[in-house]
Amino acid sequence: MSQKISTVAFIGLGVMGYPMAGHLARAGLDVRVYNRTPAKAEAWAGEHGGSHHATPCEAASGADLILVCVGNDDDVREVTTGENGALSGMAEGSLLVDHTTASADLAEELDAACRERGIGFVDAPVSGGQQGAENGALTIMCGGDDADFACIEPLLGHYGRAVTLMGPAGSGQLTKMVNQICIAGLVQGLAEGLHFAEQAGLDRQRVVDVISKGAAGSWQMENRHGTMIADEYEHGFAVDWMRKDLGICLEQARRLQARLPVTALVDQFYADVQVMGGGRWDTSSLLRRLRAVKPD
Template identity: 65%
Template sequence: MAKAAFIGLGVMGYHMAAHLKNRGGHEVTVYNRTAAKADAWVAEHGGAGADTPAGAAADADFVFACVGNDDDLRAVTTGADGAFAAMKKGAIFIDNTTASAAVARELDDTAKAAGFGFIDAPVSGGEAGAVNGALTVMCGGDPGVFDRAKPVIESYAKMVGLMGPAGSGQLTKMVNQICIAGLVQGLSEGIHFAKRAGLDVEAVIDVISKGAAGSWQMENRHKTMDAGEYDHGFAVDWMRKDLEIVLSEADRNGAGLPVTALVDQFYKDVQNMGGRRWDTSSLLARLERIAGDR
């Protein structure tokens, strides 16, 4: 059993912290910007709450964070009452936020100078993966630090991999989002086409999902897409935040991402339709709006 802290109890972090305590058996202290959320977590799972990130991190062996963006991450690490000022020598900070590779490298340098480890460890699998403790975790950092952190991360994961030095986890998550963006647009167009052609969507998916067209998105989202139900899952706002990071990194490294850039604009259209909190599969709603189907 290790002493752990978890900073950020949002849609993902709330469940990830619970798995650290209940499945991993670790002693967990939590912090959340809205204190009522931390109070609710402690009431449900036990452990302890802290008033600041520094308070949560003090004396912890492993400190986890899952917050919104680069600025939020800096605030809870190196900002006023941030975790970094309280972390002990030899501890490890594991950042599950989807953020930029640049901030990962920045925080890794700061951590090394202070004598503790840092792993950038963004996750994939959505809220369902967090609830079920079945996330995929893409890590960047030093191998020795990763080897110590991996067994603890596995409390909420089905796959944990080291992708390279600091920032590599974030870069891998960018690849993940690039692939998902194009895939969901293709699935949306396929379902839209099937409907316009008068086909039974369920029958079509039952057949093609067993072949080369099959995907997690197809298996898990086709029913709700066909029904026009999008009030669940990974929000469009979050995907646009992630794609902004992707496109910024592509500008830096020279990668050509024409489909990703186009799908990002399609998600902007969905936001303008009122779908900011809809699931990313709502790209179909955009096509149906254009065609006048709904």
């Protein structure tokens, strides 16, 4: 793709997509949006301008760049290659970017489908959560062709503070799997640390104030310790979505013969949280699970 990008379509206006599309509109791009729930698309257009459309195909028609941010592999297929999907409305020379956290297999599948139509493709999952999306401070891990990446990098910079090409199609998704594997262990470690401090009668806030300045510090500690101490989890990245992501990681690990014992264990801990009714709680709710477990 060589022409200047002026018109973009954004498909999927959830807690991430809604603010991401807003950054593009504020940057002066003509933004066309589609959402499975039409009222959300209408609200977005009312707030940011641009236009809302009845199908992904309609939203993609006439757009130079189509960005997708939905739930899982099947959702991506539905809005891209399905009936009235975006690809049926995209012109040769346009470009598709998938921000959904999905499988590497799907990225390779979409890359092949796009190539058949003369369309560029980049898988570009993000990290940073709703807060990062709203603040334009996401980390974006990309897989695709060098030329396609060079074309979209400046636009992704409107909501990404770090936009990096990791390799060919699928590499962005594989990198996001590494991200989720690392987060799983970090959140469980933080939950155990705060639980231990509570049981020991320590001032947990003071503990965090001290240890966050050293080697134990992390994004999770900085951004989640307060709500964990307050036992508040009605926010952030849902346990249901984390289990979806970890399922992708564990399946890919089986293929690669990579051993992920801690990831598999934390995945089961999140299953416990779901049984507790916490499917929509933030991933830091692992601490509530520890509080609920009866000692032997």
